Amino acid sequence: MNLEExxxxxxxxxxxxxxxxxxxAEVSHLADEPVPTASVFKxxxxxxxxxxxxxxxxxxxxxxxVKERLPGDLGMGAMLDDVTMSLxxxxxxxxxxxxxxxxxxxxxxxxxxxxNAMLDGFGLxxxxxxxxxAGLLATVREDSGEEWPVVDPEILAKLRALDPAQSNRSxxxxxxxxxxxxxxxxAASPEQCAWMRRLLGLQVWPHRLSSGFPYxxxxxxxxTGTLPTLRAEAGVVEYPDGGRYAVAVFxxxxxxxxxxxxxxxxxxxxxxxxxxxxxx
Amino acid sequence: xDLVRHLYYFTVVAEERHFxxxxxxxxxxxxxxxxxxxxxxxxxxxxxxxxxxxQVRLTEAGRLxxxxxxxxxxRVERLRELVxxxxxxxxxxxxxxxxxATAIAALVARFREESQGLRLAPAEMWTxxxxxxxxxxxxxxxxxxxxxxxPGLRFGQVLVQTPGVLLAETxxxxxxxxxxxxxxxxxxxxxxxxxxxxxxxAETLSxxxxxxxxxxxxxxxxxxxxxxxxxxxxxxxEVSLPxxxxxxxxxxxxxxxxxxxxRVETPEVAAFAATAVRTLxxxxxxxxxxxxxxxxxxxxxxxxxxx
Numbered sequence: 029m030n031l032e033e034x035x036x037x038x039x040x041x042x043x044x045x046x047x048x049x050x051x052x053a054e055v056s057h058l059a060d061e062p063v064p065t066a067s068v069f070k071x072x073x074x075x076x077x078x079x080x081x082x083x084x085x086x087x088x089x090x091x092x093x094v095k096e097r098l099p100g101d102l103g104m105g106a107m108l109d110d111v112t113m114s115l116x117x118x119x120x121x122x123x124x125x126x127x128x129x130x131x132x133x134x135x136x137x138x139x140x141x142x143x144n145a146m147l148d149g150f151g152l153x154x155x156x157x158x159x160x161x162a163g164l165l166a167t168v169r170e171d172s173g174e175e176w177p178v179v180d181p182e183i184l185a186k187l188r189a190l191d192p193a194q195s196n197r198s199x200x201x202x203x204x205x206x207x208x209x210x211x212x213x214x215a216a217s218p219e220q221c222a223w224m225r226r227l228l229g230l231q232v233w234p235h236r237l238s239s240g241f242p243y244x245x246x247x248x249x250x251x252t253g254t255l256p257t258l259r260a261e262a263g264v265v266e267y268p269d270g271g272r273y274a275v276a277v278f279x280x281x282x283x284x285x286x287x288x289x290x291x292x293x294x295x296x297x298x299x300x301x302x303x304x305x306x307x308x
Numbered sequence: 309x310d311l312v313r314h315l316y317y318f319t320v321v322a323e324e325r326h327f328x329x330x331x332x333x334x335x336x337x338x339x340x341x342x343x344x345x346x347x348x349x350x351x352x353x354x355x356x357x358x359x360x361x362x363q364v365r366l367t368e369a370g371r372l373x374x375x376x377x378x379x380x381x382x383r384v385e386r387l388r389e390l391v392x393x394x395x396x397x398x399x400x401x402x403x404x405x406x407x408x409a410t411a412i413a414a415l416v417a418r419f420r421e422e423s424q425g426l427r428l429a430p431a432e433m434w435t436x437x438x439x440x441x442x443x444x445x446x447x448x449x450x451x452x453x454x455x456x457x458x459p460g461l462r463f464g465q466v467l468v469q470t471p472g473v474l475l476a477e478t479x480x481x482x483x484x485x486x487x488x489x490x491x492x493x494x495x496x497x498x499x500x501x502x503x504x505x506x507x508x509x510a511e512t513l514s515x516x517x518x519x520x521x522x523x524x525x526x527x528x529x530x531x532x533x534x535x536x537x538x539x540x541x542x543x544x545x546e547v548s549l550p551x552x553x554x555x556x557x558x559x560x561x562x563x564x565x566x567x568x569x570x571r572v573e574t575p576e577v578a579a580f581a582a583t584a585v586r587t588l589x590x591x592x593x594x595x596x597x598x599x600x601x602x603x604x605x606x607x608x609x610x611x612x613x614x615x
Binding site for chain 2: 124229230231232233234238242243244245246247248266267268269304307308
């Protein structure tokens with residue numbers, strides 16, 4: 029299994045960690061190198077939200093009316109009028125379509141310091157959330173002096189959002205560890221873990237992790253992450269024979285082009301190779 | 309009159325639909341054959357053949373009589389054979405040719421061991437041929453694939469075989485530990501003959517389609533030459549043949565239902581049926597019917613309703 033070669037042929041460099049959730053067998057490729065997480069940071073945010081719901085510190089059914097918000101191309105960010113929605117339905121939009129406006133409402137309720145405290149408690153010290161979506165976008169504006177989207181390679185090289193030392197970050201291994209906690213009912217109560225698994229199973233994008241498993245009887249759950257040159261997805265693949273595997277794939281493309289279907293698909297291809305390897 | 313002999317003449321005429329041909333088959337002249345059929349009709353008080361048409365046709369009474377007559381003839385033949393062989397009685401058994409050498413050998417060996425004094429005469433026959441052979445009394449008991457129906461046929465416990473896939477060792481799919489039916493797309497399939505296994509053939513192809521595998525072409529037969537040559541894949545149990553690799557099918561999407569079948573239950577038939585269930589479970593990896601997995605569909609939003 030030559031993952032480096034597979035990534036290179038798709039025009040990216042990639043890192044990967046895959047683990048059999050029951051046996052603990054794993055496949056690693058640069059799995060401990062820090063990576064900027066882009067929207068994969070919404071995964072620890074979701075877990076922290078679920079734990080506060082368990083603790084009774086927030087009510088997931090509370091309805092919130094959102095007026096001003098971070099504009100975007102997805103979810104509430106794309107809508108024009110006031111939106112009233114429960115916190116847990118915003119969590120759904122945050123995971124299924126990566127809605128930034130919803131993520132920031134939840135980040136405001138949860139508090140990034142509590143996300144990091146939870147990560148400390150799990151022993152995931154390489155994973156940090158230092159910005160919400162609006163904060164990340166602000167760094168991009170400051171670093172580039174341009175409006176989104178940014179495609180100039182020289183400007184991209186300066187973006188703090190793409191530097192794990194200065195942005196939200198994790199490693200492939202810590203990302204699959206968090207998924208393992210959610211799948212084993214250890215990240216929060218079994219009820220909240222089941223809810224998180226449901227949301228991750230509602231992931232709409234079929235072009236990354238899911239594309240590697242084109243089978244009606246294989247379930248793929250996941251959370252994508254996207255920034256210029258950065259494409260990632262972390263999720264769990266469940267086979268009809270009961271096998272279940274957490275996989276995290278982070279890639280950086282050589283080209284700043286925003287549309288690179290092969291770079292998206294290689295996330296599925298690499299994940300499939302790793303899962304095939306784990307299945308013997 | 310010798311009623312059994314007359315009934316035998318009747319079954320031959322019924323099969324041939326022609327007095328001349330039946331007479332040739334029986335090695336006699338046509339007039340005495342016609343006479344004997346007439347005498348049988350007098351004895352039973354009903355016309356058995358409609359001779360007005362160019363071809364001889366069975367009357368309703370003849371149709372009703374035919375299966376019974378076959379059974380009487382077969383039973384009497386068996387009775388004579390019993391006497392002929394004395395203690396060394398024979399149980400005529402048919403097995404599907406692709407059941408697998410190991411399973412067939414185990415079944416025969418085990419039955420010999422458990423039923424001393426009973427000679428087992430095994431033959432290889434597809435399900436459709438077995439149904440005919442059972443009704444004609446040519447075999448006593450068979451091992452058939454479902455779905456199969458025939459009047460007067462009785463079945464033993466139904467077992468389930470979940471076949472894997474046989475691939476040429478050069479096929480890239482052999483790199484994985486299991487194969488999904490959908491991965492076989494673009495390949496040709498070698499399957500048991502449609503006329504021999506009409507029910508299982510149709511069911512297997514429809515299960516393949518439902519799971520995303522539409523074979524480019526379906527070949528019929530059991531020789532694994534096409535698999536060895538890399539021209540086709542086949543379904544079945546593990547075989548040890550150099551150049552051919554077996555892999556389980558992910559999620560066990562195919563389930564072949566198999567049982568013993570007979571028309572006349574004797575203690576020997578019952579003993580064989582019991583041995584068959586035990587041996588097929590142990591040597592052919594078959595399981596009880598309830599154990600067959602149901603097809604799962606895991607939903608993904610991008611493939612959702614009207615998505």
